[in-house]
Amino acid sequence: TLFLVASKTFTTQETMTNAHTARDWFLKAAGDEAHVAKHFAALSTNGKAVAEFGIDTENMFEFWDWVGGRYSLWSAIGLSIILSIGYDNFVELLAGAYEMDQHFVNTP
Numbered sequence: 001t002l003f004l005v006a007s008k009t010f011t012t013q014e015t016m017t018n019a020h021t022a023r024d025w026f027l028k029a030a031g032d033e034a035h036v037a038k039h040f041a042a043l044s045t046n047g048k049a050v051a052e053f054g055i056d057t058e059n060m061f062e063f064w065d066w067v068g069g070r071y072s073l074w075s076a077i078g079l080s081i082i083l084s085i086g087y088d089n090f091v092e093l094l095a096g097a098y099e100m101d102q103h104f105v106n107t108p
Helices: 013-030 033-039 046-055 069-074 075-086 088-104
Strands: 003-005 039-041
Touching: 003 013, 003 075, 013 033, 013 039, 033 039, 039 046, 039 075, 069 075, 075 088
Parallel strands: 003 039
Antiparallel strands: none
């Protein structure tokens, strides 16, 4: 089982409530806190909080702290989208986004 915890700051209340609920559920079966490090991955800018949660920072996908939530799917936050729709479809999504960027940049 792999859990992805996506939070820029790793402090967002709703996200961390869900992450702790998943962690508690997982630990009931896994029994050992050490397993959290290998069954959870983080998409975040806050390595300290990721490590405190128990996730191995080698399993942390970082992105720039200036990336706002509405644009984050183009960053590491998009990992769950890639896993859901597949790499080829994600590349198509990025291509479409690029086309729209170009449209708005170049349209008078």
